[in-house]
Amino acid sequence: MDELDSALVRMLQEDGRRTNRDMAQALGIAPSTCLERIRSLRERGVLTGFHAEADLAAIGRGLQAMIAVRVRPPTRAVIEAFQAFLEQMPEVISLFVLTGNDDFLVHVAVRDTDHLHAVVLDKMTKRPELADVRTSVIYGHTRKRVIGPA
């Protein structure tokens, strides 16, 4: 994990399709060396994958919300079962398991407010272990793509 590795990770976080040759030239190394470095980063688990990002509004999921959830009792069995239930819901795009007052933060992307209402009332509150729900609409969400070492 030297300077070269960090630079490659940064470049690929920015643009996952940047060509090997291009990066090699930018760093002043041979393409074969660059390729070997990236292979190694993958094997060591530093780079976990490459993914395209789609615009949520463009695929009819223009409304996002964060739903804070508390379950009772907060045992491992209940937590894990509820987590599996949440992850399987198509509206859920991201899920945080937390310490503190709430057990989960559920990040959902839905069509509109009716859809959001349905998700909370028809799906989540149907579960008996659910003790408390608080829904917040998301005005904006920014995600950092380039994350350097601490």
Added chain:
Amino acid sequence: MDELDSALVRMLQEDGRRTNRDMAQALGIAPSTCLERIRSLRERGVLTGFHAEADLAAIGRGLQAMIAVRVRPPTRAVIEAFQAFLEQMPEVISLFVLTGNDDFLVHVAVRDTDHLHAVVLDKMTKRPELADVRTSVIYGHTRKRVIGPA
């Protein structure tokens, strides 16, 4: 946005480096057609980009937390200034602007608990507009990569 487009978006969300030829063959279309479809998806803003994902623990940011923040007064000027302040912090990897009790949810990735403590006490609470902070450590975070239409 027909069936072909959806399939391509799904494939690229799963693996952003899947080759054009491979996808074309999987869908039973010519590589040139496939390429043209993807170009169009990009131009229409459906596909917004390709990014590599790095393992946070591998780059020394193994601890994540969610920080709920309330600012006073909740005017546009104060909100926007605080948002800009948060986004510029290297520890912040994702930021939600919300309705409800809290104004922000700040997703941070840090080295350890000391680092987390420093972020909250030395950086955030220095700001006078900050009215309330609640920090929750994140046990686990799963993110869905393949997101279909509503």
Added chain:
DNA sequence: CTACTTTCCGAACCTAATTCGGATTCTACG
């Protein structure tokens, strides 16, 4: 100093991306 290991390079080869002219299908309108 020497043997060993690791990293790197560059040329050759192979596979994929990209372009483009023409064929085909779809659509609107008479």
Added chain:
DNA sequence: CGTAGAATCCGAATTAGGTTCGGAAAGTAG
């Protein structure tokens, strides 16, 4: 229906990039 126009799709040719591999160079340990 029939036809003009537009949009889509295809396949072959070209260009560019990915990948391999033997050997050079540099670093390391004893």
